[in-house]
Amino acid sequence: MDPLTQGLVGATAAQSGAKKDQLRPATFTGAVSAMIADLDYYIHIPSDPLFNIEIHRQFSHSFIFIPVGALIASFVLWWFLKRYLSFKELYFYSILGYATAGLLDTFTSYGTQLLWPFLDTRFAWNLISVIDPVVTVGLLLLIGLGIYKKEKQYAWFAGGWLIFFLLFGWFQHQRATASVKNLAESRGHQIEELVVKPTIANQRVWRANYIANDIIYADAIRTGLISGIKIYEGQSAPQINIEEDFSDFEGTLMYNDLLRFKRLSENFLVRHPDYPEVIGDARYSMLPTRLTPLWGVKTDTTKTNTHLPFLYFRDASDEVRKEFLRMLLGR
Structure with a gap:
């Protein structure tokens, strides 16, 4: 998820296990430790653009790396918190915070290699958007109350707040998945691969991509509670x-x-409609009904021994925003 939410969840975990007189430094430790895992985003090989995409959410997010990542966080934080915590206590809170990083990202899309290096599968449960302001604001308020009042019961409330939204996301995901399967059946399609994930900042409008007969389809499913x-x-x-x-x-x-890009994209590959030389990830677009990819690699058959450039295509025009809002409001 976004760094702020990642830090808040790490703070929740550390705060919930803290002694009352250590609650504030424990909260800070958990927040920083959880965010440290995402420093893998800055690992680059300039000549190989795909390397950064592959390394993100890999070793730093795996279960086996938690003790190492927490140790790194402890060494970094020791100089700031040694007046308040022993190194043993600091490491304990770092473990609590760092352990949330990979697991939380798994509830979003893109994929997290939780079992690296034993398994290179990217797990993505697609229950919550990488940015969800409702979740983030709730966590921020509850963690803030915990710090202000020095009461860790607010950390339990924050954990309950997050669990509620994850369970709600699972419920909505199941409804959206069932709907797109019925849609495919009505079209006479046999689904070969299917990905259903939430759109940005909500759990109401879901993007559904499926493959049937070598064709990729994109549809939006709005899962209202009263409106159906x-x-x-x-x-x-x-x-x-x-x-x-x-x-x-x-x-x-x-x-x-x-x-490599095929594996990262789970074989959901399409040509960019405006740039035929670009092969993009069909699972991501500015609108859930479109197949104009947000990113892709540019092929050049005259430079076959050079790494492929990785390009981004973002269109946040008024037309796109209005269309998304229309779907979000069920119009």
């Missing part, structure tokens, strides 16, 4: 088959990068 389910049918586009479409370049650096 509303479906906004979206675009479709041919799925890119790397092994077939680029077979002439097998063994080149370009081909290997395409296979």
Whole structure:
């Protein structure tokens, strides 16, 4: 999730296990420790743009790295908190905070390698958006009250607040998944791969992508509570088959990068409608009904031994915002 929410959840975990007289330094320790895991975002190899995408949410978010990550956080924080906590206490609160980082990100999309290095699978449960202001504000208020009153019962309330939204997300996800399966069946499609995930900052409008007969479909599912389910049918586009479409370049650096991007995108690959040389991740777009990818790699068959550039395509125009708002409000 976003760094602020990540820190607040780490603070919640540390605060819940803190002694009353150590509640404030424990809260700070948990918050910083949880955010340290996301420093992997800054690991780059300039000549290999895909490396940063692969390394993010990898080793630093795995279960096995928790003791190491907490130790790093403890060494960093020791110079600031040694007047308030022993190193043993500091390490304990760091573990509580750092342990939340990988697990929390798993509830969002993109994928987290919790079992690295034993398994390179990216787990993504798609229950909550990477940015959800309602969740964040609730956590901020409850953690703030805990710090102000030096009462860790507020940390339990904060934990309950987060669990409520995760359970609500699971319930909404199940409804959206069932709806898109019914939609595909009504179209006469046999779903081969399916991804359903929340759109930005809410658990009402869900983006559904599925593959059927080498075609990728994008639809929006609005899961209202009183108004029920509303479906906004979206675009479709041919799925890119790397092994077939680029077979002439097998063994080149370009081909290997395409296979890497295929794995990162779970094989949801489409060509950008405005830039045919760009192969994008069909799971992410500014609107849940569109297949204009937010990011992708640019192919150049004249430079097959050079790593592929990784490009972003963001369109936050008034038209896009109004269309998204229309779906969010169920119009």
